[in-house]
Amino acid sequence: MKKKIILTGIRPTGNLHYGHLFGACQNWLKLQDEYVFYLEIADVQALTDNFHSPNKVHSNVFELTSDLLSIGIDPKKVHIFVQSQIPEIAELTVFYSNLVTMARLYRNPTVKTEIAQKKALFGNDGESVTYGFVGYPVSQAADITAFKGELVPVGEDQLPLIEQCREIVRKFNSIYGEVLKEPEPYLSKTPRIKGLDGNEKMGKSLGNAIFLVDDEETISKKVMRAVTDTQKIKKDDPANPEVCMVYYYHKLVNQENVDVVCEECKKGARGCVQCKKELIEKMNEFMKEIREKKQYYREHPEEVLRILENGTKEARSVAISTMRDVKKAMQIDYFERGE
Ligand code: TRP
Numbered sequence: 467m468k469k470k471i472i473l474t475g476i477r478p479t480g481n482l483h484y485g486h487l488f489g490a491c492q493n494w495l496k497l498q499d500e501y502v503f504y505l506e507i508a509d510v511q512a513l514t515d516n517f518h519s520p521n522k523v524h525s526n527v528f529e530l531t532s533d534l535l536s537i538g539i540d541p542k543k544v545h546i547f548v549q550s551q552i553p554e555i556a557e558l559t560v561f562y563s564n565l566v567t568m569a570r571l572y573r574n575p576t577v578k579t580e581i582a583q584k585k586a587l588f589g590n591d592g593e594s595v596t597y598g599f600v601g602y603p604v605s606q607a608a609d610i611t612a613f614k615g616e617l618v619p620v621g622e623d624q625l626p627l628i629e630q631c632r633e634i635v636r637k638f639n640s641i642y643g644e645v646l647k648e649p650e651p652y653l654s655k656t657p658r659i660k661g662l663d664g665n666e667k668m669g670k671s672l673g674n675a676i677f678l679v680d681d682e683e684t685i686s687k688k689v690m691r692a693v694t695d696t697q698k699i700k701k702d703d704p705a706n707p708e709v710c711m712v713y714y715y716h717k718l719v720n721q722e723n724v725d726v727v728c729e730e731c732k733k734g735a736r737g738c739v740q741c742k743k744e745l746i747e748k749m750n751e752f753m754k755e756i757r758e759k760k761q762y763y764r765e766h767p768e769e770v771l772r773i774l775e776n777g778t779k780e781a782r783s784v785a786i787s788t789m790r791d792v793k794k795a796m797q798i799d800y801f802e803r804g805e
Pocket residue numbers: 473474475476477506508511606609610618619620624
């Protein structure tokens with residue numbers, strides 16, 4: 467049976483953290499064996515929010531890629547590519563932009579939420595919201611359809627973008643003929659990973675994230691500050707692990723001992739300091755191999771570059787073929803018609 471095509475993207479705006487790893491990325495590691503997998507480093511999309519910081523986006527393309535390689539994304543199985551280096555995506559974006567109304571874009575829940583966040587952040591009435599930003603769902607539809615993506619692994623917050631992509635595909639096909647593939651979202655079953663402070667979301671800007679590039683000292687400091695059961699004052703007070711972030715992280719990296727941690731905590735047979743130290747040790751164990759690989763890629767940046775270059779070349783050949791079909795359907799294939 468023919469393998470289905472999976473496509474997903476990630477913005478190069480920072481290093482991977484536990485939220486990425488235990489959320490999306492572990493899912494990707496499984497999918498890479500089962501599907502034809504395109505993984506887009508979405509630098510053009512990152513620029514919609516960071517157009518004034520080209521250096522940040524540039525360096526994060528390499529940082530993010532080497533993070534992804536370090537956690538086990540295998541370039542022999544996954545086409546890792548750079549969005550900006552596939553001009554067909556930009557071309558498609560232009561053609562799709564006629565198929566979407568401004569009203570529909572403003573109604574997109576993801577765009578709506580992000581605009582509200584920007585307004586709150588910059589304290590204006592949205593005048594700084596750019597055309598490129600409002601249009602990014604169109605560009606994301608181009609990301610997906612350029613590679614005839616059938617399944618798109620995303621988090622729940624991205625569902626409105628997939629829906630918008632499906633609408634664009636239907637509209638395109640109804641006007642120009644059945645050329646594009648309507649993708650389906652592939653929701654990962656893993657819940658969102660909470661921050662060390664108990665916040666529902668982990669993020670760089672929230673200051674509650676553990677990054678895969680954090681060294682032992684940083685990990686130690688962060689875990690020592692993590693939120694525990696605030697009712698527990700003394701070392702031998704019984705406590706409730708379910709409200710404790712240290713227990714939450716034991717569940718992620720210390721599965722073999724998690725029942726013991728839970729029981730001892732409930733009985734008051736475990737002090738928080740000891741419990742945190744054990745967690746730190748487990749985290750370091752868990753990250754040992756990732757750190758080694760990351761170090762390797764730091765020392766071999768040319769290898770990361772080559773992987774991106776190859777992945778982009780492979781991906782581009784598919785985008786070129788899609789573009790040919792699209793131009794033919796839209797009757798803008800002037801020089802290939804032999805008239
Ligand atoms: N918008 C996605 C995010 O912020 C990243 C992304 C870019 C993406 N292009 C994509 C996701 C295509 C799925 C498909 O997480």
